[in-house]
Amino acid sequence: MTLEYNGKFKTDIPIDLETTIESGQTFLWNKENGTMFNNNNISNENPTYYTVRHTKEDEIIVLKLKSNNNYLFWESTYKNGRNQIKSFLQLDKNIGEIQSELINKDTNGIIEKSINSFPGLRIINEPLFPTLISFICSTQMRVERIHNMINNLSKSFGSCITIDEKQYYAFPTPSELSIATEDELRDLKLGYRASYVSKTVNNINNNTIPLQVPNDVTEARKYLEKYTGVGPKVADCVLLYGLGFTSVVPVDTWIERAAETYYPNHLKKNRDDTARSLESLFGTYAGFAQAYLFHYMRTENQL
DNA sequence: AGCCAGGCAAGTG
């Protein structure tokens, strides 16, 4: 295969690919020529990121991305790569408008500070199944190590495509993952999450809980929570990053900490209630506010 | 050494 298709997007606000891809929204991309999650990056050059995925026609394709100021350059083995990128970064949305809306709705300026720190952070939208498994793996785990687990799963069970003698692995489909035993998953460093993944994959493959999620956000959340390993927080991440429910605010330790400091009125007894309360504050794009705040909190604490 | 990381399931009262 070759990367025969390419093009570029122009954006009003330069896209910060590094922050967008390495801030824990997705674990499905890799950096070419370099390690990710490494703060002291010596190279000044903008990194190229790649991902591998299945199209609806079950074709294995590679997408590559690189940003330079107001331009975003893409390459792909797939002629419709442009739309894949557009969907991934939600380029059809007016991010500048969303940012000002969130700043206006905020009560104390911390969202403005977060957005000003990372104006090029985009909120992404990824395929459902890989996102579901990624966030099941995410519990009690640092972002970098979740990424390692997802890479391990892809290399062990995913389909491969070769470009210029280099092998690229897609995240496995439910049927590809069905052959993984729980012990094999533990060997890939999933820890106690191995049984969650194993049970969820079985429930999808034998149609006990098919991957057909309701359109209503509350119903969708309830539905996702039927999968083993999916509680309120993981469900919210899947809703936001895998299904495009932009209003959803996943509350983890970082966001709860932020709520204690900046939104005491919205801090409830449990994280689920805190989540719903923050959603009512920020509205349609509350999930975007969460993403900026999450990244701000993590970097403020030198992670 | 102990604490923590994008929490959850299962058990108890």
Next chain:
DNA sequence: CACTTGCATGGC
């Protein structure tokens, strides 16, 4: 319903 406990693993 609300609250507690065990769970894998690696980095600091």
